[in-house]
Amino acid sequence: MTAQAPAATPNLDRGIIGNAGLAALIDDQGGLDWMCAPRMDGDPVFCGLLGAGEGEGDGDGCWRFRLSGQRDSSQSYQRNTAVLETILTDDEGNRARIIDFAPRFVMAGRIFRGHSVVRIVEPLSGTPRLTVSLRPRFDYGLQRPEVTRGTNHVRYVLGPQLMRLTTDAPVEYVLSETPFLLEHPLAFILGPDESLSDHPMAIARRFLRDTRRYWLDWVRSLALPADFQEVVIRAAITLKLCSNEETGAIVAALTTSIPEYGASGRTWDYRCCWLRDSYFTVQALNSLNATRTMENYLVYVSNLAAGSESGYMQPLFGLGLERSLDEHIVPGLPGYRGLGPVRRGNAAWTQVQNDGYGSVILAAIQCFFDERLPDMGDEGLFRRLERLGAEAEARWNQPDAGLWEFRTRAEIHTHSALMCWAACDRLARIARKLGLTPDEARWRASAERIRSAILEQGWNHDRGCFVATFGGDEVDASLLLMAQTGFIAAEDPRFLATVAACEADLRFGNHLYRYRRPDDFGAPETAFTACTFWLIDALVRTGRGDEARGIFDDILSRRNHLGLLSEGVHVESGELWGNFPQTYSMVGLINTAMALSRRWEDVL
Template sequence: MRAAFTPIGEYGVVGNLETCALVAPDGSVEWLPFPALDSASVFASMLDLDRGGRFRIGPVGEFDAERQYLSRTNVLQTTFHTDSGTATVTDFMPIPDETPGTHRALYRRVACTEGSVDMRVEFAPRFDYGRLGARFERTEQGVRAVVEGDPEECETVTDDGPDGYVPLYLDCSTPLSTGERDTATTTLALERDETEWFVLRADDPESDDSADSADSADSSQPPQLPDPTAVLDATVEYWREWIHSCETADCIFDGPWHDVTVRSGLTLKLLTNHEAGSIAAAATTSLPEDIGGVRNWDYRFSWLRDSAFTVQALSNLGHVDEASAYFEWLLGLCQVDDPTEIQPVYGLHGETELDEQERDYLTGYRRSKPVRVGNDAAGQTQLDIYGQLVLAVAETARYGESVTPDDWTALCRIIEHVREVWTDPDAGIWEVRDGPKQFVHSKVMCWVALDRGIELAETFDRDAPLDDWRETRDEIREEVLDRGYSDELGSFTQTYDGDSLDATALLIPVLGFLPFDDERVEGTIEAIRERLEDDSGLVARYDGDDGLPGEEGAFVLCSFWLVDALVLSGRVDDARELFERLVEWTGPLGLLAEELDSESGRQLGNFPQAFSHIGLINSALYLGAAMGYDTPGPAPMGMRLENGSAH
């Protein structure tokens, strides 16, 4: 077992649009919720080195490792160089309905390319976030891992299996020793051009193969796998076909940041649920924003707070189907009689019950406790989400989507609700847990709900009480300018009549609340750069107390917001310099966590983070447009201002 935790930014990620696996540089799978992203984990050593469980394939002795994704795919390759030779482990997951064989599988190919290499295999599943161990049964193809303990208490899997859970199968041609407690092991002595395959899978109760297997004399034997090389080829083809639109479109990403932007698009796709169209905020839970602290949250759910920017990112990458599916998912959330039922965050299939629990028996990443499962932010009041929903509809309409009469009825209910509640305090976009406040960003987003509602009504000739909407919109604007702006600081503040700053104020001109040449906007940008930006250009979310102990790193998305603000203020050279510094954080695999710490050089928080990659894509969009590249869609937000309102 490893003695130290892997730095967060050094993980690679693979997935199948239902779940994701994180792979460390030593070839160890250290995180895999199974079979879905919001299921309990079967490997979680990233949260507890001893108890979490892992699946390692790596050299026996010392080695150097280099990693890359196969070009334009989410197929990960880790190449190990040892004194005796070189071997490469290729990791991927087949895509549902797109590749042969069961999609509930992790494929791992081990190939020796030079000399000879001894590779150690350690298969140590731990069910239910490490709470339950495993016992092993031999099969014709390898081993079968079943829960050791009370399966009735296991949350990892469904009750479709013969014992109340679905067992895992590890198929391989090399016999595994199961003598070690809870671990199956073997050592491969590979010579040049020799290859071994390891396929981790679960029975799919809905597949015909599984039904045939269940009816057979020995139901412990899983169905036969297809040729794994054919599965790899099909998976590679899927990813390259998916990214094809950005590769060939006349789009801004043919510029200097093409590769890192395409990688961000591929990462965003990995976090998309293929059935629902929702997008998870991240692939993990409880990776800390503060090492050793309590700022550890479960991000395997879908937040509404940046829905409009998600639509913009997907659409401008040419992924119209994904943008449309996400749009439909958002509209489904709007179809409620009472807008107070709309939550800030949902499960990936629209689940509303996300009760937050603590797994006290896990040590947490680098002793950062507690480990949390679920997220109580689902029950918070966040007024900004209404503006985000209406803004997302308005943005999607720019890319060709229509607003049906039923959609319009739902939007009108939301906008009328905003007229009733916009004066209320709330938890805000950052989900503070020290009580509701009068957050300026929440008020601005209420203004956005009315402003874009008016725009949609006029664009689609829909009936609406436009005079009332304009009156409330003007009231919000007047109050924000009166109580949300500090003459003393020369900046918009985080809360009414406050003295703390918040990076969300960078969005005020992007959203069309004020033009970029307004002196209050210019002062806000300078104040945020002075107080929230560090020497390396990284931007914190806010200053001031938020009710939690400890500190956090700079928020990646906020740093990209600063890039956007600089571009749209005409400071393109400054924006490009900052953007290129941010891109350097992505490393060889092009991945970003939620936060960055310039002092330690660490990435912090859950990983990879959708909003970080959305920020990267959209900043590339703004920069590219400012530098003269053609944009594949309408001008981005902030580049179409007229009289202080977005048009």
């Protein structure tokens, strides 16, 4: 294999392509270095983001196009789509363009989302010389595939699955990584081991045309704010790419084990469906009129509820409804910047987190009230949700790991109790809408009982604010959601005092920590971007809109070059850390833009 120039220090300057079934990350040089197959939570066939395979050189686990003498690159999305363009320039001024996408379009009355990646490479000026390097791995970086070639394709045996690259480029040059003149556009289609029905370029161009049309139509249907439209469009597309349309699940992020910061050991697998995170994603997309994700997600959680005899819901599940997601250290990958360990699975599935019941019911409530939906919520769905409400009634005052998923301590978390209150409160509202008067009375009484207890036990009289745990004396960022969930009015002095306490204890400049109390790994070193958005929401609700706008402008400047955010920001360096892209963070962009935007009447 041809040696490559040493890579720059890895960062999160990456774009995403996908189709709500497959997703891939592409760096700012056009290198595809993260893609799992056959599902978004599967074995990464491209794993370069987390380091080359053990004992191997740079470039393993990546798919790169590189110009001889390459000196520069630029990158952008085609407007209002998930089609990514990267332009490469060599030291003689020759230029080439890479067009990357995953096919998604309407075909024969249904959505076609082929499990494939399409890459078109074309000369823009001069006579660039191109090197193609395609080095997939499997078994989490431990194994190289068997490779066989055909006239116009290469077959890769990646453990139990086969993948085929079909191309009109010289196959010999691809396999030997030999530089060659890029004299005309070339198509590369990597997907299942199946023959194409037409010439690779004809397929690639048709898929590109139809995929662009799909995304343009999807964006056109969004109910956008007057301001920050590009911010919201990119965030909405990104959230769509984090959904698994086949099952309705939504991943918290597309990656595993990108550290929360440095050598902290805080490396988690976020390629799972958290009930909590999914609620926030559904809520944000609903606000934009993109309700199909909610409809698909309700099918997913209905299956989860049907599979639970008692009504108990663990906090996270696999994309295919898997309940056992045992956590393992992966030996074959050193980790992002060598900062392991790399993990597969997440032990949080074994935890008790009592906020999930409210999360599911909050995600479902719109389907009972939104007359635009072809299939609105009915009494059958209400009865299924009641099983979750019964768990909330029983668990609201029981110790749990909380939304921050503490691994070595359990307490009665105010936020968990709050979400159990929300479960009962929303069930009462749904029952009223359906005319189920006895059920409304039952759930309203439960909600009032839980609310009274939170007001008493979640309040610290010495500090004069709500606190993170019953009987505790510390705050955490989840308390900022009390007004957003409707538990307490934003102008209530108790909420105002709680906002002030969160700012005093958790705010660092324009960033907010989720908590400051040391946990299993010590004190957190990065601000949790979702929490900063929660602060902005609280500031807007309490009449501090100008200040909220200043913080939002700061966060916008922290996005990568394509408008994407990871889990957190290091408060001193401003660098993005944590799994990427983080749905929590992209949700915050949408919600905040909607809250801070001017009205359309004030713009037109």
